[in-house]
Amino acid sequence: MPPAGVAAPLEVGVTEKIFLSATGQPVVALRDLSFSVAQGEFACLFGPSGCGKTTTLRILLGLDRDFSGSYRLPGGEDARIAAVFQEPTLLPWRTVEQNVRLVLPKARRDADLDGLFEALGLAGMRALYPGELSLGLARRVALARAFAVEPTVLFLDEPFVSLDERTAQRLRTLLMSVWSARPTTALMVTHNLHEAMVLSDRIVVLSPRPGHVAGLFDIRLPRENRSPRVISDLMRSFHEKFPGHGTP
Numbered sequence: 001m002p003p004a005g006v007a008a009p010l011e012v013g014v015t016e017k018i019f020l021s022a023t024g025q026p027v028v029a030l031r032d033l034s035f036s037v038a039q040g041e042f043a044c045l046f047g048p049s050g051c052g053k054t055t056t057l058r059i060l061l062g063l064d065r066d067f068s069g070s071y072r073l074p075g076g077e078d079a080r081i082a083a084v085f086q087e088p089t090l091l092p093w094r095t096v097e098q099n100v101r102l103v104l105p106k107a108r109r110d111a112d113l114d115g116l117f118e119a120l121g122l123a124g125m126r127a128l129y130p131g132e133l134s135l136g137l138a139r140r141v142a143l144a145r146a147f148a149v150e151p152t153v154l155f156l157d158e159p160f161v162s163l164d165e166r167t168a169q170r171l172r173t174l175l176m177s178v179w180s181a182r183p184t185t186a187l188m189v190t191h192n193l194h195e196a197m198v199l200s201d202r203i204v205v206l207s208p209r210p211g212h213v214a215g216l217f218d219i220r221l222p223r224e225n226r227s228p229r230v231i232s233d234l235m236r237s238f239h240e241k242f243p244g245h246g247t248p
């Protein structure tokens with residue numbers, strides 16, 4: 001394989017991931033899961049409950065090393081990885097500003113983050129503490145923290161669940177405006193097919209467990225052209241290509 005630079009794709013080749021159930025029975029979560037995400041592409045990992053989406057992210061984040069196979073991150077050894085989870089996981093005794101700056105390397109602790117706070121609608125909230133924020137605002141701070149490190153790869157695990165649809169929609173728009181300013185190779189787990197259509201360049205569709213790639217759905221359309229009509233056409237094509245997937 002050529003050396004992995006920042007321009008290299010995210011490559012996933014998990015041969016097998018087995019858990020042991022409480023009774024000691026093997027649970028094969030993933031088998032022959034293989035896909036890649038091109039540099040600067042935003043991909044969604046979509047599939048039925050229990051098919052191994054979170055397991056895949058945990059492996060790619062280096063949180064689970066007990067699997068067979070391999071993967072390669074953009075940036076290789078020097079990859080700067082950022083992750084956004086369902087829980088914003090902010091330190092309650094630190095301000096919004098401090099929570100974001102904490103993740104920066106010492107040399108960049110004083111970096112100018114005005115543009116980032118502004119873009120995420122947090123400019124007036126930098127001195128607030130997490131306890132003063134709604135869940136939607138706390139998730140914005142989690143996004144700011146992720147983008148502050150200027151990651152070479154970004155992982156998101158259902159960052160917009162349990163928000164009312166208006167707030168979720170606002171956050172998707174904010175995510176896209178920050179991401180578009182500096183397109184970063186991104187992989188986001190979602191249960192929400194509509195969300196995947198709005199946000200991603202490519203949907204990686206997983207089979208039921210043991211998870212492997214059931215197929216790819218490419219959306220090569222500029223996001224500003226994805227009107228409700230276009231999204232509903234895309235949803236129709238998706239259902240034709242993957243009958244039974246993505247129906248509530």
Ligand SMILES: Nc1ncnc2c1ncn2[C@@H]1O[C@H](COP(=O)(O)OP(=O)(O)OP(=O)(O)O)[C@@H](O)[C@H]1O
Nearest residue numbers: 019020021027029048049050051052053054055056
């Ligand atoms: N620590 C664990 N011990 C045993 N089994 C596990 C463990 N973690 C996950 N599993 C099993 O592995 C499979 C994949 O789980 P995972 O959470 O990755 O699925 P998922 O696609 O993210 O599900 P969901 O969409 O419901 O969040 C499931 O069958 C799950 O029960």
